[in-house]
Amino acid sequence: MSETHTFRLDGDEVPFAEGQTVIQAALSAGRYIPHLCYHPEFKPHGSCKVCTVKADGRAAASCTLPARAGMAVESDTEEMNDLRRTLVQMLFAEGNHFCPSCEKSGNCMLQALGYDLGVMTAGFRHFFPDRPVDASHPDLLLDFNRCILCELCVRASCEVDEKCVFALSGRGLDKHLVVNAVSGRLADTDVALGDKAVEVCPVGVILKKRVGFAQPIGARRYDARPISAQALDDAPRPGNHRSGCGACEEGAK
Amino acid sequence: MTTPTLHDPTLKSILREHGREPAALLQILRAVQEAYQHLPSETIATIALELDVPIARVRGVAGFYAFLSERPWGRYRVLFSDNVTDRMQGSQDLLAYMCERLWLERGHVSEDGLISIDTTSCTGLCDQGPGMLVNGRAIGNLSRERIDQLCELILAQIPESEWPIQLFAIVDNIHRRDLILGQALQPGEAIRAALDFGDSPQRETAANARSWREAVPGNATGPQAVLDEIKRANLRGRGGAGFTTGVKWQACRDAAGQQRYVVCNADEGEPGTFKDRVLLNSFADLVFDGMTVCAYAIGAGEGFLYLRGEYRFLLEKLEAVLDARRRSGLLGKAILGVPGFDFDIRIHLGAGAYVCGEESALIESLEGKRGVPRNRPPYPVTNGYLQRPTTVNNVETFCAAALIARHGADGYRAVGTAKSAGSKLLSVAGDCARPGIYEYPFGVTVRQVLEDCGAVDPQAVQISGPSGVCIGVDEFDRRIAFEDLPTAGAFTVFDQSRDMFEVARNYAHFFAHESCGFCTPCRVGTAMLRNIMDKIHAGHGTPYDLREIERLDKVLGMSAHCGLGHTACNPTLDTLKRFRPAYERRLKSLDFEPAFDLDGALAVARQMTGRDDEGAHLRTETPT
Numbered sequence: 001m002s003e004t005h006t007f008r009l010d011g012d013e014v015p016f017a018e019g020q021t022v023i024q025a026a027l028s029a030g031r032y033i034p035h036l037c038y039h040p041e042f043k044p045h046g047s048c049k050v051c052t053v054k055a056d057g058r059a060a061a062s063c064t065l066p067a068r069a070g071m072a073v074e075s076d077t078e079e080m081n082d083l084r085r086t087l088v089q090m091l092f093a094e095g096n097h098f099c100p101s102c103e104k105s106g107n108c109m110l111q112a113l114g115y116d117l118g119v120m121t122a123g124f125r126h127f128f129p130d131r132p133v134d135a136s137h138p139d140l141l142l143d144f145n146r147c148i149l150c151e152l153c154v155r156a157s158c159e160v161d162e163k164c165v166f167a168l169s170g171r172g173l174d175k176h177l178v179v180n181a182v183s184g185r186l187a188d189t190d191v192a193l194g195d196k197a198v199e200v201c202p203v204g205v206i207l208k209k210r211v212g213f214a215q216p217i218g219a220r221r222y223d224a225r226p227i228s229a230q231a232l233d234d235a236p237r238p239g240n241h242r243s244g245c246g247a248c249e250e251g252a253k
Numbered sequence: 254m255t256t257p258t259l260h261d262p263t264l265k266s267i268l269r270e271h272g273r274e275p276a277a278l279l280q281i282l283r284a285v286q287e288a289y290q291h292l293p294s295e296t297i298a299t300i301a302l303e304l305d306v307p308i309a310r311v312r313g314v315a316g317f318y319a320f321l322s323e324r325p326w327g328r329y330r331v332l333f334s335d336n337v338t339d340r341m342q343g344s345q346d347l348l349a350y351m352c353e354r355l356w357l358e359r360g361h362v363s364e365d366g367l368i369s370i371d372t373t374s375c376t377g378l379c380d381q382g383p384g385m386l387v388n389g390r391a392i393g394n395l396s397r398e399r400i401d402q403l404c405e406l407i408l409a410q411i412p413e414s415e416w417p418i419q420l421f422a423i424v425d426n427i428h429r430r431d432l433i434l435g436q437a438l439q440p441g442e443a444i445r446a447a448l449d450f451g452d453s454p455q456r457e458t459a460a461n462a463r464s465w466r467e468a469v470p471g472n473a474t475g476p477q478a479v480l481d482e483i484k485r486a487n488l489r490g491r492g493g494a495g496f497t498t499g500v501k502w503q504a505c506r507d508a509a510g511q512q513r514y515v516v517c518n519a520d521e522g523e524p525g526t527f528k529d530r531v532l533l534n535s536f537a538d539l540v541f542d543g544m545t546v547c548a549y550a551i552g553a554g555e556g557f558l559y560l561r562g563e564y565r566f567l568l569e570k571l572e573a574v575l576d577a578r579r580r581s582g583l584l585g586k587a588i589l590g591v592p593g594f595d596f597d598i599r600i601h602l603g604a605g606a607y608v609c610g611e612e613s614a615l616i617e618s619l620e621g622k623r624g625v626p627r628n629r630p631p632y633p634v635t636n637g638y639l640q641r642p643t644t645v646n647n648v649e650t651f652c653a654a655a656l657i658a659r660h661g662a663d664g665y666r667a668v669g670t671a672k673s674a675g676s677k678l679l680s681v682a683g684d685c686a687r688p689g690i691y692e693y694p695f696g697v698t699v700r701q702v703l704e705d706c707g708a709v710d711p712q713a714v715q716i717s718g719p720s721g722v723c724i725g726v727d728e729f730d731r732r733i734a735f736e737d738l739p740t741a742g743a744f745t746v747f748d749q750s751r752d753m754f755e756v757a758r759n760y761a762h763f764f765a766h767e768s769c770g771f772c773t774p775c776r777v778g779t780a781m782l783r784n785i786m787d788k789i790h791a792g793h794g795t796p797y798d799l800r801e802i803e804r805l806d807k808v809l810g811m812s813a814h815c816g817l818g819h820t821a822c823n824p825t826l827d828t829l830k831r832f833r834p835a836y837e838r839r840l841k842s843l844d845f846e847p848a849f850d851l852d853g854a855l856a857v858a859r860q861m862t863g864r865d866d867e868g869a870h871l872r873t874e875t876p877t
Contacts, residue, residue, distance in 0.1 A: 045628065046628055046772075046814070047771050047772050047773070047814070048772070048773050049772050049773050049774055049812040049813075049814070050773075052811065052812045059811040059812060061812075064628045066630070083808060083811055083812060086804070086808050087773050087774060087808070087812065090773055090774065090777040090778065090781075090808075091773060091777070093777065093781075094773075094776075094777045124781060125781075125784065125848040125849075127780070148773075149770070149776075164307040164309060164310065165309070166309065167307065167309035167310050167312065167313040168313050168623070169309075169312045169313045169315070169316030169317070170316045170317070170770070171316070171317050171606070171623075171768070171769050171770045172765060172766065172767070172768040172769065172770045172776060172779070172780065173765070173768075173770065173776060173777070173780040174316075174770070175769075175770030175771075175776060178309050178312045178313065178316070179309060180307045180308050180309035181308065181309075182294050182295065182297070182298045182308060183294075184294075184312075
């Protein structure tokens with residue numbers, strides 16, 4: 001482990017190791033910065049912009065911003081939270097999100113983030129895009145209506161599963177998920193139930209068939225505690241003993 | 254037509270030519286698209302197999318670029334350039350006329366698969382518009398007569414390679430020459446001059462070294478001396494951002510790693526800009542000299558010219574120039590007889606993506622990927638093409654660098670202003686008598702340019718395209734210079750008859766169409782801005798919508814991933830500030846009006862029932 005330096009996050013000193021980005025250092029230190037497309041187990045790519053902070057006065061995505069000694073980071077400010085609220089509203093307006101009928105309700109990061117940031121309405125005119133579902137696979141359902149284009153399944157499928165089942169095509173508002181088959185159908189890919197890519201979807205796009213609502217509403221991940229508290233449990237940091245996450249075990253050593 | 258598979262000789266030769274390299278994916282797809290007018294899914298599967306990349310990745314790249322398409326378009330794919338200047342020259346009327354003549358709906362393929370008509374972003378023919386692309390080949394000066402002629406050629410199914418050559422004539426339209434356009438350098442002259450810099454020529458020392466760059470002892474001679482001269486000339490990038498060229502070159506030269514690259518950014522996509530078209534058409538040797546001087550200074554062995562797909566018509570000519578240079582020892586091994594001075598240039602064609610003008614997106618595209626801007630740092634000077642040190646400069650910057658190598662920094666700095674050395678090429682178009690290329694020393698006033706190009710009664714000038722600024726009459730004494738009005742070159746004139754709201758609406762559509770979609774704020778925000786502008790256009794705008802535009806601007810400015818998002822609201826805010834009446838006369842006096850138009854939603858029902866009487870419309874007036 002290399003030498004430890006510190007930066008200031010909302011006035012408090014936060015230590016970081018060489019090579020860590022601001023959000024990595026913050027989460028390790030038990031400080032929450034709202035985020036969506038960032039996942040501790042994958043290389044950050046900074047597309048959702050929800051984790052934007054002001055570093056020495058300049059706005060930047062904290063998941064890709066390398067931590068520098070002495071930098072002053074503003075995160076939990078009205079200005080930043082207002083920006084995050086707007087970005088989350090944009091995502092709600094972009095796709096077709098109907099929480100009450102969604103199997104992921106209560107386990108969904110977008111929904112949880114919306115509650116945590118105090119999003120009361122979408123605030124924008126909905127786009128109501130036409131996105132057909134892909135129910136071809138015997139065990140899995142793809143409901144593109146809820147896709148927030150975080151690319152976590154893309155990254156997981158390539159980096160962990162080494163299958164590259166998912167990729168993004170199109171551009172702008174037409175950007176969309178595609179699967180690795182000539183037919184374009186999930187059934188014709190080599191995706192499998194145990195794949196990391198299946199587990200990692202933060203919203204209700206990649207769903208397992210025949211287990212819908214097996215876990216009752218009210219007993220789900222974000223029902224008990226807000227995402228801001230849950231995210232710190234998931235972060236790779238000393239003292240975390242949650243199982244099933246390689247990065248966490250690393251942190252617990 | 255059968256689907257091209259690996260047994261297809263054309264596909265075979267395309268794959269062979271590009272060496273089955275994943276980095277060549279975009280070039281392969283472009284060539285297949287050109288040969289078959291679309292990318293059949295079986296062909297995509299074949300390419301994926303041959304390149305050993307996932308099908309989904311090939312699809313991802315194919316779906317990113319506007320000129321690539323998985324579904325077949327017409328055998329004649331007509332794309333009208335849709336810049337605001339094309340519209341001012343009557344492109345929309347001509348598009349409707351052509352559709353009517355051919356019994357065709359815009360965006361659809363004719364029943365016999367013969368033709369499809371749609372629009373594309375600015376094709377860079379603003380000085381001789383309206384412009385279009387037919388199967389990728391540029392045609393300018395469109396008129397009803399020309400459309401008639403084209404319709405006849407298409408209906409007679411004459412291949413476009415046999416069309417009258419004058420249809421494809423593109424002229425330079427140079428109206429004012431200065432340092433760059435007025436020079437008369439011979440090919441290689443700038444490189445020869447560069448080799449003479451410093452007090453110990455490398456001719457003796459380079460031979461035994463691993464690379465000629467490492468052979469140069471110390472830092473004061475040879476390549477470093479050329480670099481110092483570029484720095485001393487205070488040359489700044491001509492692509493718009495104005496980064497100091499010498500500092501960029503130095504950082505690239507000093508970066509760790511053996512292989513370095515020089516990239517010339519000719520992805521001139523900013524609506525209203527066409528100077529690179531002219532430089533590459535008539536001054537290609539100067540551009541390549543500049544790239545070679547750069548390669549010498551930073552120690553690069555390979556270079557790329559990233560040519561925007563719209564300028565496909567320049568490809569054969571540019572390849573011929575490169576061949577001639579190879580034959581005369583200006584490219585290839587041991588350039589001008591200097592052992593170890595090895596450098597060659599390859600041309601990489603774009604396929605319709607404005608965002609690739611951003612240097613890191615351009616590098617992604619060079620690597621055959623989707624043109625999504627990278628996270629920075631690290632910057633291309635250290636982690637560029639294939640993560641190796643790479644210098645990316647604008648076409649015009651390389652021209653200026655060649656001049657500095659040949660004539661020295663002092664003469665160059667003597668032209669322009671204290672903070673903006675040298676000259677600038679302006680692409681003048683819009684409402685003026687003499688549209689075309691004007692080269693001025695930095696510091697020229699907008700008023701002077703307007704006078705020279707014969708603009709009558711101008712009300713506004715869009716400087717540097719939609720991502721630049723829009724200025725009004727009271728600002729015409731401002732100067733073209735980094736310290737006042739920095740510009741990549743576009744200079745679009747609007748006279749008093751133009752509706753500045755419609756100008757801004759056109760630009761809003763442009764950004765929404767060109768957003769790469771990587772980050773939330775730009776992907777969603779540019780589409781929202783477009784929708785708000787359309788809502789105002791349709792007569793349903795309210796003051797609330799104007800406040801929404803300001804809110805979007807704040808979100809995009811603060812959190813967008815790259816310059817496209819940061820500047821997407823500029824044309825709207827600039828015109829809102831300077832030409833507010835153009836917006837206000839469209840607004841309803843209400844404070845809020847829903848975007849959903851209830852009466853408009855009944856239009857389909859009215860059409861189906863053949864009714865249009867009063868009872869078939871909703872009354873929106875408040876009852877008395």
